[in-house]
Amino acid sequence: MADQLIFDKIKEKFSDEILDSYEFRGDKVVCLKKDNVLEIMEFLNTDSDLHFDFLADLTAIDYLEYSEPQPERFAVVYQLYSHEFKYELTIKVYIPEEDLHLDSVYSIWKTADWLERETYEMFGIHFRHHPNLKKLLLPEDFKGFPERKDFPVKGIGYRENFPIYSRPFDNNYLRKEED
Amino acid sequence: MGLESNLNTDGGGFMVTTVDSVVNWARKSSLWPMPFGTACCAIEMMATYASRYDLARFGAERMSFSPRQADLLLIGGRVPIKMMPVLQKIYEQMSEPKWVISIGACASSGGLFDTYSMIQGVDQFIPVDVYVPGCPPRPENFIDAFMKIQKLVENDSVKNYKKPKNNSFNKLWQTN
Ligand code: SF4
Numbered sequence: 007m008a009d010q011l012i013f014d015k016i017k018e019k020f021s022d023e024i025l026d027s028y029e030f031r032g033d034k035v036v037c038l039k040k041d042n043v044l045e046i047m048e049f050l051n052t053d054s055d056l057h058f059d060f061l062a063d064l065t066a067i068d069y070l071e072y073s074e075p076q077p078e079r080f081a082v083v084y085q086l087y088s089h090e091f092k093y094e095l096t097i098k099v100y101i102p103e104e105d106l107h108l109d110s111v112y113s114i115w116k117t118a119d120w121l122e123r124e125t126y127e128m129f130g131i132h133f134r135h136h137p138n139l140k141k142l143l144l145p146e147d148f149k150g151f152p153e154r155k156d157f158p159v160k161g162i163g164y165r166e167n168f169p170i171y172s173r174p175f176d177n178n179y180l181r182k183e184e185d
Numbered sequence: 186m187g188l189e190s191n192l193n194t195d196g197g198g199f200m201v202t203t204v205d206s207v208v209n210w211a212r213k214s215s216l217w218p219m220p221f222g223t224a225c226c227a228i229e230m231m232a233t234y235a236s237r238y239d240l241a242r243f244g245a246e247r248m249s250f251s252p253r254q255a256d257l258l259l260i261g262g263r264v265p266i267k268m269m270p271v272l273q274k275i276y277e278q279m280s281e282p283k284w285v286i287s288i289g290a291c292a293s294s295g296g297l298f299d300t301y302s303m304i305q306g307v308d309q310f311i312p313v314d315v316y317v318p319g320c321p322p323r324p325e326n327f328i329d330a331f332m333k334i335q336k337l338v339e340n341d342s343v344k345n346y347k348k349p350k351n352n353s354f355n356k357l358w359q360t361n
Pocket residue numbers: 224225226227261262263288289290291292296319320321322
């Protein structure tokens with residue numbers, strides 16, 4: 007019942023923005039177009055029947071070489087929770103590889119700050135109007151986006167590129183036979 | 186037991202030794218370790234320090250959390266790419282003579298973390314004296330490594346520390 011309410015509420019207001027909506031093993035998922043995400047999120051947050059006041063998680067998915075065809079290569083996923091009504095909702099926003107831009111939801115949920123920074127450094131997705139969009143975990147001069155499927159697991163050379171320190175003093179004694 | 190047992194007890198008496206043996210004896214029985222624990226192996230390192238295994242028996246009573254006063258670097262745990270510059274700086278800051286133990290598979294070879302963010306063995310970038318295998322190693326292994334270091338110190342000579350080979354040690358002061 008509650009599931010239907012959530013779907014109906016969004017559909018009523020933003021019917022052209024919805025690509026798909028389904029329920030999978032109890033998880034309610036709504037797939038959205040990328041242009042008006044901020045507006046819809048604001049609605050979900052402020053509407054008195056939904057009141058999704060908590061952004062539990064924000065991450066992205068790379069669908070490169072995924073077994074089932076997907077509309078676009080990347081999807082940004084929002085996990086929302088409503089403390090008032092105990093609703094859970096997953097929002098999926100597909101974004102094409104050529105234009106990796108999306109509006110930041112920092113203005114609604116402050117917790118999006120670090121989550122968006124992490125998504126930015128790991129997938130290279132830019133969040134417009136984010137107050138401080140720079141790398142969170144990786145070194146600042148790191149090249150590449152490690153959580154993309156086409157990034158080699160062993161990296162592209164960063165871990166091998168450190169200065170090599172030798173002993174400042176002669177250490178021939180180390181080669182002596184022990185005992 | 187110690188050196189003093191060689192002294193004649195009925196007054197007077199002297200003994201002859203070499204500078205090397207006195208200095209090495211003092212050094213090996215009072216190693217000050219600098220713990221660099223970044224993951225699970227550090228827990229085992231702490232266990233070795235605790236009362237059951239008690240590394241103080243080997244003269245390493247005091248953990249030196251300042252690299253300036255330490256002469257043994259204990260690297261316990263995996264070292265990510267962001268931590269390597271820190272580790273190198275700590276190694277540089279330690280005063281000579283200094284020794285390094287790499288504890289566990291991760292510090293020695295990257296272990297099972299063969300990924301973009303993990304250093305595949307700290308010995309690629311700083312010199313390591315003794316490796317301790319295991320994931321994590323038992324405290325006994327660690328004590329064995331510690332005694333190997335003591336053996337290295339014993340075989341050392343003060344003559345080895347006459348002139349610096351390169352001035353990487355001084356670089357730290359110039360750049361800061
Ligand atoms: S070697 Fe094993 S115990 Fe030690 S840091 Fe690596 S994973 Fe942890």
